[in-house]
Amino acid sequence: MKLPFKTLDDVDYAGKRVLIRVDMNCSLNPETKVITNDSRIVAMTPTLRELSKSKVILMAHQGRPGSEDFISLEQHTVILRKLGFKATFVDDIFGNKAKNAIQNVEVGHILVLQNVRMFEGEMKQAPVEEVSQEPIVQELYPLFDLFVNDAFGAAHRSQASIVGFTAVLPSVAGRVMEKEIRVLSKVIAEELHPWILVLGGSKVKDKVKIIGKLLAMGRADNVLLGGLIGTLFLIANGTIPNEYGAPIKGFQEVLGIAKELLEKYSDVIILPEDAAVERDGKRVECEFGEIAGDPFLDIGYKTAKKFGKTIRGAKVAFANGPMGYFEKEEFTHGTVEVLKAIADCNCITVVGGGHVSAMAQRMGLLNKITHISTGGGATMGFLTGKQLVLVDALEAAAKRMDA
Numbered sequence: 001m002k003l004p005f006k007t008l009d010d011v012d013y014a015g016k017r018v019l020i021r022v023d024m025n026c027s028l029n030p031e032t033k034v035i036t037n038d039s040r041i042v043a044m045t046p047t048l049r050e051l052s053k054s055k056v057i058l059m060a061h062q063g064r065p066g067s068e069d070f071i072s073l074e075q076h077t078v079i080l081r082k083l084g085f086k087a088t089f090v091d092d093i094f095g096n097k098a099k100n101a102i103q104n105v106e107v108g109h110i111l112v113l114q115n116v117r118m119f120e121g122e123m124k125q126a127p128v129e130e131v132s133q134e135p136i137v138q139e140l141y142p143l144f145d146l147f148v149n150d151a152f153g154a155a156h157r158s159q160a161s162i163v164g165f166t167a168v169l170p171s172v173a174g175r176v177m178e179k180e181i182r183v184l185s186k187v188i189a190e191e192l193h194p195w196i197l198v199l200g201g202s203k204v205k206d207k208v209k210i211i212g213k214l215l216a217m218g219r220a221d222n223v224l225l226g227g228l229i230g231t232l233f234l235i236a237n238g239t240i241p242n243e244y245g246a247p248i249k250g251f252q253e254v255l256g257i258a259k260e261l262l263e264k265y266s267d268v269i270i271l272p273e274d275a276a277v278e279r280d281g282k283r284v285e286c287e288f289g290e291i292a293g294d295p296f297l298d299i300g301y302k303t304a305k306k307f308g309k310t311i312r313g314a315k316v317a318f319a320n321g322p323m324g325y326f327e328k329e330e331f332t333h334g335t336v337e338v339l340k341a342i343a344d345c346n347c348i349t350v351v352g353g354g355h356v357s358a359m360a361q362r363m364g365l366l367n368k369i370t371h372i373s374t375g376g377g378a379t380m381g382f383l384t385g386k387q388l389v390l391v392d393a394l395e396a397a398a399k400r401m402d403a
């Protein structure tokens with residue numbers, strides 16, 4: 001497959017000062033804030049190894065401003081060191097402290113800048129020309145020879161650190177980005193059915209929109225829902241009360257969308273039929289009529305079995321996000337059963353999102369799944385056939401480099 005952008009194969013980076021944007025947004029333990037899943041960091045190590053003869057400055061985000069996983073990148077730097085890289089962290093993004101550190105980076109070393117989302121302008125999404133004017137880009141780009149973007153997981157975000165540098169520096173894709181585009185392009189080119197989407201986890205606003213698009217284009221034959229996104233739809237059809245929507249951001253808006261989708265596609269969207277709740281610190285199975293306001297932390301056994309059966313009959317199965325409150329071992333059952341079915345199913349399987357990929361790894365299923373994607377929203381966006389903004393930006397940069 002001919003890629004529309006340039007990769008590390010097309011440029012000379014030895015001895016050069018290279019800015020690399022990666023997606024090492026990790027899941028954290030909500031209480032201790034310790035990283036619980038470093039799979040995205042591990043995934044980018046091939047790119048970093050290839051750059052071992054360059055001076056590497058690494059830029060990334062963690063969480064979103066105001067979210068509980070919005071933390072510094074110090075822990076990520078420690079993980080990079082444990083993985084064998086000479087990595088240091090600077091608590092700055094584009095101020096003097098960062099600029100001095102950038103100028104002093106030696107060949108074979110990696111300097112990790114502070115979480116880019118600590119710069120307010122980073123959350124703005126706008127066309128490439130506009131975000132390239134943000135100070136993060138204007139202050140930093142003169143210090144670099146090359147921009148490598150390996151942040152596939154954030155490739156749908158038109159933000160300064162993702163696409164802004166592509167307008168002002170020679171820019172190529174890293175190995176994660178390259179592999180994801182190659183594999184996912186092949187997968188979506190296959191017109192196989194039944195095509196099953198299994199969605200769980202949070203980021204409900206993004207997911208509800210993607211479900212709408214995938215159903216409108218007739219790609220998905222069934223959408224199986226668990227996690228917070230499943231909770232939303234159970235509220236929308238009146239199975240459980242509105243109070244369960246408290247953790248969902250923008251609840252009223254997404255509730256309206258979920259209701260509309262249920263009206264149009266009630267035969268395609270498959271919701272949990274029973275629940276696992278937490279009572280006295282323990283997992284208790286119950287019907288929705290008996291849920292009694294208790295924390296709904298996983299799909300129940302009956303639902304897990306039904307989801308498993310549907311997945312085993314698929315020709316293509318995509319799974320993204322856990323079915324339950326993954327951080328507590330007793331509530332991993334639904335996710336584990338979904339993964340077992342995905343591994344058993346004789347079909348094309350793609351698993352995305354950090355939690356589920358980490359679980360697949362723990363269960364030793366990696367070689368039974370067609371592709372483990374580092375993307376969450378980016379992978380889902382790709383499935384809708386919409387070109388990712390980063391792909392467009394890298395394509396434009398490639399044309400400029402050839403001109």
Ligand code: 3PG
Pocket residue numbers: 023025063064153154157375376377378
């Ligand atoms: C992800 O976790 O999907 C990516 O890191 C993008 O994060 P975002 O949805 O906060 O932009």
